[in-house]
Amino acid sequence: MKHFTRLFTELDQTTKTLGKIKALMDYFDHASDEDKLWTIAILSHRRPKRSVNATYLAEWARELSGLPEWIFYESYTVVGDLAETITLVLPSEFEHSDFTLTYWIDFIKSLEQLDVPQKKEKIQEAWRLLNESERFVFNKLLTGGFRIGVSQQLMVKALAKHANVKENIVAHKLMGNWSPDTNTFQDLLHSNDGTDISKPYPFYLAYALEDDVSTLGDPNEWIAERKWDGIRGQVIVRNGQLFVWSRGEELVTDKYPEYQVMLNLLPDGTVIDGEILPFKGELPMLFSALQTRIGRKTLSPKILKEVPVSFVAYDVLEWQGEDFRARPFEERRRKIEEICGRTDSKVLRLSPRVHFDSWEKLADERMRSREFLSEGIMLKRKDSIYRNGRRRGDWWKWKIDPFTVDAVMIYAMRGHGRRANLYTDYTFAVWDGDQLVPFAKAYSGLTDEEIKQVDRWVKANTVERFGPVRSVKPELVFELAFEGINRSTRHKSGIALRFPRMARWRKDKKASEANTLNDLNALLKMESGGQVAGEPGSQDAGGPGRPDEKLPKIFE
Amino acid sequence: MELLQFTDKGIYCEQAGVFLDPWKPVDKALISHGHSDHAYFGHKHYLTSSLAMPVVKHRLYLKDNIESIDYGKTISINGVNFSFHPAGHIPGSAQIRVEFRGEVWVFSGDYKLEHDNLSTPFEPIKCHAFITESTFGLPIYKWKPQHEVFNDLNDWWRKNQSEGKTSVIAGYTLGKAQRILRNVDASIGKIFTHGAVESINQVLKNQGLELPDAPRISDEIKKEDIKGSLIVCPPSAVGSSWMRRFLPYSLGVASGWMKLRGTRRRRGADRGFVLSDHADWNDLNKAILATGAERIFVTHGYTEIFAQWLRERGLDAREVKTKFEGELGEMAEGSTEAVADSVGSATGDIQQSNG
Numbered sequence: 001m002k003h004f005t006r007l008f009t010e011l012d013q014t015t016k017t018l019g020k021i022k023a024l025m026d027y028f029d030h031a032s033d034e035d036k037l038w039t040i041a042i043l044s045h046r047r048p049k050r051s052v053n054a055t056y057l058a059e060w061a062r063e064l065s066g067l068p069e070w071i072f073y074e075s076y077t078v079v080g081d082l083a084e085t086i087t088l089v090l091p092s093e094f095e096h097s098d099f100t101l102t103y104w105i106d107f108i109k110s111l112e113q114l115d116v117p118q119k120k121e122k123i124q125e126a127w128r129l130l131n132e133s134e135r136f137v138f139n140k141l142l143t144g145g146f147r148i149g150v151s152q153q154l155m156v157k158a159l160a161k162h163a164n165v166k167e168n169i170v171a172h173k174l175m176g177n178w179s180p181d182t183n184t185f186q187d188l189l190h191s192n193d194g195t196d197i198s199k200p201y202p203f204y205l206a207y208a209l210e211d212d213v214s215t216l217g218d219p220n221e222w223i224a225e226r227k228w229d230g231i232r233g234q235v236i237v238r239n240g241q242l243f244v245w246s247r248g249e250e251l252v253t254d255k256y257p258e259y260q261v262m263l264n265l266l267p268d269g270t271v272i273d274g275e276i277l278p279f280k281g282e283l284p285m286l287f288s289a290l291q292t293r294i295g296r297k298t299l300s301p302k303i304l305k306e307v308p309v310s311f312v313a314y315d316v317l318e319w320q321g322e323d324f325r326a327r328p329f330e331e332r333r334r335k336i337e338e339i340c341g342r343t344d345s346k347v348l349r350l351s352p353r354v355h356f357d358s359w360e361k362l363a364d365e366r367m368r369s370r371e372f373l374s375e376g377i378m379l380k381r382k383d384s385i386y387r388n389g390r391r392r393g394d395w396w397k398w399k400i401d402p403f404t405v406d407a408v409m410i411y412a413m414r415g416h417g418r419r420a421n422l423y424t425d426y427t428f429a430v431w432d433g434d435q436l437v438p439f440a441k442a443y444s445g446l447t448d449e450e451i452k453q454v455d456r457w458v459k460a461n462t463v464e465r466f467g468p469v470r471s472v473k474p475e476l477v478f479e480l481a482f483e484g485i486n487r488s489t490r491h492k493s494g495i496a497l498r499f500p501r502m503a504r505w506r507k508d509k510k511a512s513e514a515n516t517l518n519d520l521n522a523l524l525k526m527e528s529g530g531q532v533a534g535e536p537g538s539q540d541a542g543g544p545g546r547p548d549e550k551l552p553k554i555f556e
Numbered sequence: 557m558e559l560l561q562f563t564d565k566g567i568y569c570e571q572a573g574v575f576l577d578p579w580k581p582v583d584k585a586l587i588s589h590g591h592s593d594h595a596y597f598g599h600k601h602y603l604t605s606s607l608a609m610p611v612v613k614h615r616l617y618l619k620d621n622i623e624s625i626d627y628g629k630t631i632s633i634n635g636v637n638f639s640f641h642p643a644g645h646i647p648g649s650a651q652i653r654v655e656f657r658g659e660v661w662v663f664s665g666d667y668k669l670e671h672d673n674l675s676t677p678f679e680p681i682k683c684h685a686f687i688t689e690s691t692f693g694l695p696i697y698k699w700k701p702q703h704e705v706f707n708d709l710n711d712w713w714r715k716n717q718s719e720g721k722t723s724v725i726a727g728y729t730l731g732k733a734q735r736i737l738r739n740v741d742a743s744i745g746k747i748f749t750h751g752a753v754e755s756i757n758q759v760l761k762n763q764g765l766e767l768p769d770a771p772r773i774s775d776e777i778k779k780e781d782i783k784g785s786l787i788v789c790p791p792s793a794v795g796s797s798w799m800r801r802f803l804p805y806s807l808g809v810a811s812g813w814m815k816l817r818g819t820r821r822r823r824g825a826d827r828g829f830v831l832s833d834h835a836d837w838n839d840l841n842k843a844i845l846a847t848g849a850e851r852i853f854v855t856h857g858y859t860e861i862f863a864q865w866l867r868e869r870g871l872d873a874r875e876v877k878t879k880f881e882g883e884l885g886e887m888a889e890g891s892t893e894a895v896a897d898s899v900g901s902a903t904g905d906i907q908q909s910n911g
Contacts, residue, residue, distance in 0.1 A: 070864075079696055089695045422818075
């Protein structure tokens with residue numbers, strides 16, 4: 001545990017990539033295979049199952065520190081993290097111990113079969129045996145949500161150097177269904193048996209295009225598609241079995257039963273990359289419709305009928321058992337067109353190409369994105385290979401400009417993690433007559449300097465306090481940017497925004513100059529074109545605001 | 557009438573006609589210590605502890621309108637006895653004891669109990685009413701002994717040195733900087749200071765404080781001398797162009813706020829050292845109990861929470877609003893922005909009164 005805690009502390013302390021890689025390599029060079037394996041698992045979000053309820057943990061920590069519940073809660077709102085709060089309130093005394101990371105993980109796993117009083121005894125004993133930084137790591141492992149500030153890519157890089165294996169091979173080996181319980185470090189990194197037929201390829205992710213599109217050079221070197229607003233996915237057919245992976249490296253085959261037809265549409269040894277996207281007729285549905293079904297444990301016939309899901313394919317990574325990723329995109333594109341062309345299934349659809357011969361033409365197409373319920377344009381270089389992770393250069397997403405609205409800040413809440421103890425999460429309102437109605441929360445978009453200024457303003461202009469939340473004088477105006485707007489029964493305003501964030505602090509505007517609820521309702525009408533989230537059954541693609549004749553027919 | 561009252565100008569003793577650490581211009585001000593949220597510009601007469609006087613005088617550009625008194629000596633103003641007692645916060649910092657007809661109040665200013673090898677150690681004073689700070693009045697703030705912190709700091713400096721890096725440590729110019737200078741292992745390498753630190757060092761040296769040799773960074777200092785050295789600077793210098801010349805360097809921040817992972821990460825420092833000149837949770841509780849006071853007034857910090865906690869312990873505690881850098885100056889220890897602001901407004905006052 002000492003080694004791993006030191007690694008964690010070093011990773012936490014440096015913001016520099018090189019420093020992180022060095023810390024990881026040092027650790028890999030010295031740790032046992034068992035500990036290495038668990039470290040990789042933890043860094044790639046494969047943690048031991050949560051075996052203790054967080055409320056109990058807080059209670060047991062309070063008991064040892066002799067604190068009343070309310071002051072523990074106040075401390076928690078300042079710290080912004082339960083594992084850290086527990087660590088800090090526990091008595092400072094501890095007995096030295098020298099167990100390994102694997103020991104403590106096994107310890108945590110062994111808790112699962114115990115009853116509550118036994119768990120309590122074990123955990124309080126663990127706290128006695130660990131020093132402050134080790135306790136924090138232990139608590140983080142217990143409570144889950146251990147964000148260490150190391151990307152998968154960085155870990156892969158360090159591991160590749162340590163094990164002397166190529167980076168892309170390491171990246172691929174770390175994908176899919178392995179776990180430290182069933183694999184050893186050696187067979188994870190060095191085996192070649194390919195027993196895991198479900199193993200996906202690492203996704204290639206695009207950066208947002210920030211420069212002018214013309215900087216990409218000759219338009220003839222590029223292929224454009226719509227950027228779909230669904231969930232990135234990978235469909236695998238091997239040995240007569242179907243596997244569906246989402247970008248979060250989650251196996252989601254069971255969530256999309258309609259994809260079972262892929263077993264008839266695709267031959268063994270096929271892996272395709274695309275978008276999990278709900279459709280009604282020939283038009284995609286809003287992301288919010290998909291949301292109504294991804295959260296469910298069981299899929300009712302009703303929801304399957306109301307939100308039917310297709311797979312919009314845009315790349316082929318494996319064909320007839322052969323890895324296609326090193327072939328140029330143009331060739332892969334021809335292959336995926338051919339594969340999709342063999343069927344008229346509504347489940348497997350091709351992501352259509354957007355034809356253009358000049359950047360101006362493509363800019364016009366981009367302006368039409370909302371007609372297709374898409375988020376913008378994807379640009380892929382014709383000769384690009386399929387790489388892994390987020391990379392610059394060959395693939396770009398060229399999103400449409402967000403909607404904006406000027407809103408008044410009315411509540412502020414303390415942030416979490418890096419922003420704990422600082423008022424960073426704000427609630428915004430628009431005018432409804434002479435009332436301000438809250439309609440959105442946002443916490444991103446400001447610079448650190450602006451956050452500091454707003455934080456000071458909040459502290460000096462508080463009207464009331466409710467735990468970590470303060471109501472403030474309705475004076476500050478911010479321009480909020482967002483990707484979509486929906487009707488919502490959960491919000492007082494009747495409106496929910498998609499990805500709201502602060503685009504600008506409008507110091508030039510008075511609160512009275514902010515937008516109104518009427519403005520938002522007008523936008524809602526224009527945007528949703530009749531699709532209403534939460535009531536997918538009531539949709540039809542030709543509803544109000546979207547006349548039939550303007551229906552794009554790109555999927556036919 | 558209470559012996560001390562909380563007014564919009566500061567803590568007021570009506571019987572004596574004096575204020576304690578007032579933030580608006582008054583006739584007579586008793587000042588607990590030289591930090592700018594306690595020693596404001598613009599009063600007619602100042603009284604401080606003997607050890608605090610030179611710094612207060614220097615920072616507020618005072619000439620002859622300041623007097624001082626040794627720790628433990630009593631001065632009587634209209635029948636009220638005032639005395640200054642060590643608060644252990646920074647050199648010269650004092651608790652101010654106020655006694656009238658057998659009733660004793662103590663205003664703590666800022667304080668800490670741990671001996672820092674720099675300030676005169678805190679002395680508990682028995683009293684009926686105690687006015688306490690609560691900067692770190694939450695049970696999450698518990699400090700390690702300072703020798704452990706300095707072991708870490710020395711290790712960090714050595715490690716940077718072995719990697720060919722300069723170590724830059726940011727800490728408040730008055731108090732924290734000298735605490736670092738007095739306790740760091742000066743045999744590791746050369747030490748330099750930022751001009752703002754050096755000017756306070758000069759004042760303290762002139763009154764007899766011993767500090768290791770730590771010249772101000774200037775153009776005359778050779779690059780090869782800076783490499784691998786330790787540079788003590790105020791938090792406001794972090795991220796400034798002044799610091800660029802030290803590349804490659806590792807940046808450390810010394811502050812009690814570094815206790816929280818969130819603050820550490822937000823500061824963008826390579827290392828956070830939990831080193832505070834304020835009492836931690838345990839010591840706040842200890843200090844308050846040691847006064848034997850029945851009534852407790854809680855000023856800047858987590859005031860409501862800490863007062864509620866004391867009430868549950870059976871004390872008559874309540875929070876009072878002051879202009880001491882409570883939550884507004886939450887980061888004051890780690891950053892000088894709040895301080896710079898108030899210095900700025902003080903200079904503004906000068907210009908106004910001149911014009």
